[in-house]
Amino acid sequence: MNADTVILILVATITAGVPLIFAALGELVVEKSGVLNLGVEGMMIVGAISGFMVAAESGQLWLGVLAGAGAGMLMALIFAFITLTLMANQVATGLALTIFGIGLSAYMGQAYSSVALEGIKSLHISLLSDLPVLGQLLFSYDPLVYLALLLFPLLVWFLYHSRGGLIVRAIGESPTSAHALGYPVIRIRYLAVLFGGAMAGIGGAYLSLAYTPLWSEGMTAGRGWIALALVVFATWRPGRVLLGAFLFGGVTIAQFHVQGLGVDIPSQFLSMLPYLATIAVLVLISRNAKTIRLNAPASLGQAFHREVH
Amino acid sequence: MLFKLQPRPQPSQRMVWLSPLLAIALMLLVGMVIFTLLGQSPIKAFHAFFIEPINDMYGLGELLIKASPLALIALGLSVGFRANVWNIGAEGQLTIGAIAAGGVALWFYETESLWVLPLMLMAGALGGMLWAAIPALLRTRFHTSEILVSLMLVYVAQLLLSWLVHGPWRDPDGFGFPQSRQFTESAILPIMLEGTRTHAGIWLTLIALVMVFVFMRWSVVAFQMRVAGLAPRAADYAGFNAKRTIWIGLLTGGAAAGIAGMNEIAGPIGQLSMPLSPGYGFAAIIVAFVGRLHPIGILLASLLMALLYLGGESAQMQLALPAAVSGVFQGLLLFFLLATDVLIHFRLTPTWGSKA
DSSP: OOHHHHHHHHHHHHHHHHHHHHHHHHHHHHHHTTOOOTTHHHHHHHHHHHHHHHHHHHSOHHHHHHHHHHHHHHHHHHHHIIIIISOOOHHHHHHHHHHHHHHHHHHHGGGGTTOOOOOOOOOOOTTTTTSSSHHHHHSOSOHHHHHHHHHHHHHHHHHHHSHHHHHHHHHHHOHHHHHHTTOOHHHHHHHHHHHHHHHHHHHHHHIIIIISOSOOTTTTTTHHHHHHHHHHHTTTOHHHHHHHHHHHHHHHHHHHHHHHTTOOOOHHHHHTHHHHHHHHHHHHHHTSHHHHHHHSOTTTTOOOOTTTO | OOEEEEEOSSOOHHHHHHHHHHHHHHHHHHHHHHHHHTTOOHHHHHIIIIIGGGSSHHHHHHHHHHHHHHHHHHHHHHHHHHTTOOOOOHHHHHHHHHHHHHHHHHHTTTOOOTTHHHHHHHHHHHHHHHHHHHHHHHHHHHOOOHHHHHHHHHHHHHHHHHHHHHTTTOOTTSTTOSBOOOOOGGGSOOBOSTTSOOBTHHHHHHHHHHHHHHHHHHOHHHHHHHHHHHOHHHHHHTTOOHHHHHHHHHHHHHHHHHHHHHHHIIIIIOSOBSSOOSSHHHHHHHHHHHTTTOHHHHHHHHHHHHHHHHHHHHHHHHHOOOTTHHHHHHHHHHHHHHHHTHHHHEEEEEOSSSOO
């Protein structure tokens, strides 16, 4: 393996991690507010097809990205209404959202499975992109990659250095006290869930508009679930989400290169790697029950009604 | 807001049974809107979706064939769900059950014997249990979320099946299709009703129904599991074994899903192929909820969900709608059920007139 291959693998790893960064950072905010939305996979795939449809019809790729975000938010709104206003079980509602989303996306995408799209292009910054090694490693991505990387510091700032973030975390820890202090628990949870939906939608749109610019049924292939696992893996800390996303990006890419190296393993076994890696990492993190219990938002998954508490 | 949710002093028993009916009505209503938006005549679409598929004996047989795995898996899952054990990977357990049973069928390919089917049944159940044992073990030993692990294993199971039917178990005369050889007669479940494809697997579902009913109604373990689900702390103080609850919850679901997988390949499919199930493992989660985690409710809910599957197929043929429409209806049904369930614990009171 020469240096060029290594750089190629690193670059591919970054891009493979990007949809996970969007979806997992979005879900992180949702869970910080005390809500567990298992519908990430459903929101992602509806974001993927909505983005693709809008881009294919309008010829505007960025309009597609916006549509992906909007579609993810609409899906999240369904979840928010049922779990926050009507106080239904969050686990079951999230599952319903995923089943609904997979069905809906297959249905919406029926006419688009053979449509070809240019896809969002990588930026070429003169001088910088032409630098040897660094140029490729740092300045050869499409704008959404940079957006994902920008999202991370913004989110850290918001969650840990802003008043809004403090309120979100307080609500996740103890909605009853937050309510007593006068914070609108339900409204803030709504906002968090909608933000998570928009991020999942963008993550999905990244898949169908940039990563592999095409639509195929079930193309998210469990990435929404891996994003959920990432949040646990990260013990609800944004830095670790970023790290984890690249780790899984690397595992995803590794499967192609193992085969390229002439190792004779059936492709199906290599495709299992991301899922097996997710399980392995979950085991490592969960082994110490205390880390999970200390870090998970205390009210995660519990419904809130101001007259019941 | 026009309405306000007011807590009821006591959960409404009436709403426990009314809300599924309300959910069905709302699903049909929204379905009508969707069909109209798609430019279909709603009456024609409804006829194609809900009446056409079951207006003859063959259709009713198909309904039973589809309801059977849904009810079977949902029965198994309901045991765990009652104890807050969230096995979401029944689809994978079904796949492994089918692989194990299919392996037996292919191993004894030339054998004509009565014990091939019972052996397949055992292999199927064990396969499903083995796959469910992984999240159970990781949950009890390492506190790993059974939701995520069982789900990840769905993808692993499907890839395993894909490898088998593309590789070592591929039918040499199958023109390269990803499928195994057609099973011979001794590995195929007998037909129950003349003129339909209704197979003996239905009986297994009915037996499971009685077993789960008896278990839930009379066993101490089931009572302890239910307490563990409703009040984990109380169960802890009472010294109920939490690990046993997790194991029983997951293994029951796994065994049921594994048997359902065996029924599919020894019944309507007759071979191992890709894909094996139209998402029975996931749809069964909805069946379990809509059926209120109660055996009789599950039976009724499975018939409804089976009808949604058949309706999707019929809509595909008659109205050129994609079969995936049924997934939309299934999701809607669960949404509406969860939404209307709020009425069990809350009362809707109009906010006009009174200053609340």
